[in-house]
Amino acid sequence: NAGVTQTPKFQVLKTGQSMTLQCAQDMNHNSMYWYRQDPGMGLRLIYYSASEGTTDKGEVPNGYNVSRLNKREFSLRLESAAPSQTSVYFCASSGGGSNQPQHFGDGTRLSIL
Amino acid sequence: GNSVTQMEGPVTLSEEAFLTINCTYTATGYPSLFWYVQYPGEGLQLLLKATKADDKGSNKGFEATYRKETTSFHLEKGSVQVSDSAVYFCARTFSGNTPLVFGKGTRLSVIA
Numbered sequence: 618n619a620g621v622t623q624t625p626k627f628q629v630l631k632t633g634q635s636m637t638l639q640c641a642q643d644m645n646h647n648s649m650y651w652y653r654q655d656p657g658m659g660l661r662l663i664y665y666s667a668s669e670g671t672t673d674k675g676e677v678p679n680g681y682n683v684s685r686l687n688k689r690e691f692s693l694r695l696e697s698a699a700p701s702q703t704s705v706y707f708c709a710s711s712g713g714g715s716n717q718p719q720h721f722g723d724g725t726r727l728s729i730l
Numbered sequence: 731g732n733s734v735t736q737m738e739g740p741v742t743l744s745e746e747a748f749l750t751i752n753c754t755y756t757a758t759g760y761p762s763l764f765w766y767v768q769y770p771g772e773g774l775q776l777l778l779k780a781t782k783a784d785d786k787g788s789n790k791g792f793e794a795t796y797r798k799e800t801t802s803f804h805l806e807k808g809s810v811q812v813s814d815s816a817v818y819f820c821a822r823t824f825s826g827n828t829p830l831v832f833g834k835g836t837r838l839s840v841i842a
Contacts, residue, residue: 621773650829659819659834660774675829707773716762716781719830721773 619643623708623722630698630729638693638725640708646720647713649691651675651683653704654724660707666691667713698729736820736833743810743840751805751836753794753820761822763787763796763803764830768817777805777818810840 624639642649647668652660652675662675666685680702682694691710695702705726709719737752755761762781766774778787783798792807803820820833 648829657834660832662829665829709774716779718764718776718779719774721766721775723771723773 621708621710621720621722623706623725625725626723627726628728630695630727632699632729634698636695636698636727638695638706638708638727639690640692640722641690642708642710642720643689644710644712644720645688646710647688648711649685650709650711650719651681651691651693652707652709653677653702654707655704663693663706700729703727703729734820734822734831734833736818736836738834738836739817740837740839743838745812745840745842746809747840749805749807749810749814749838751818751820751838753803753805753833754801755803755820755822756801763794764821764823765792765794765803765805766819766821766832768819768835770816774819810838812840812842814838815840 621642650665651663654660661677663681664683666672669688672683684692705724707724708722711717711719733756735754764779765777767777768774778789780787780796783796786795794803794805817835817837819835821830823830
């Protein structure tokens, strides 16, 4: 019953530090996504990967990079963290197709000082 | 565009009250529509979905009907419980593997 697993759950960084958020899914899903959630802003898409070997920018990609390591794993990297990147980050996956829902992890709460 | 607009919160109701959370979407293409729920400290969970016009999604006493004529997908529940306190997100997709587009969320608080 693992579903989508995100690590770490919490992290505090200093401005300028780098960090990789990990995400893995065990549902054999083709598509994976990274969102950030900020108060009053809902969820905003950072990057997504429609299938293994492909990645595409979402609404707010600046300051982030992603890697679709294999079908299971999709990581999000902050090369030089900034206070504006303080947020809750959610990874999601889906099997593809317009009527397939996305399944979410429990989130990573990231604070940049 | 492919946007979703849902009513501003927070919404505070007494237990057993009737709930409506409005959601409208832009009429581009033939989207599938979803409601997600986020309990405190957790990720989003799918609550219900509808994939074509006039479909009704339902789960845990919640319902929403895909209304193409009004481009709406309002969430309703006849009698809310304290355990329904959460943030509710309306979302749409368009086709294939395009990511979901979410509304900004509506926080619901139910008091005993």
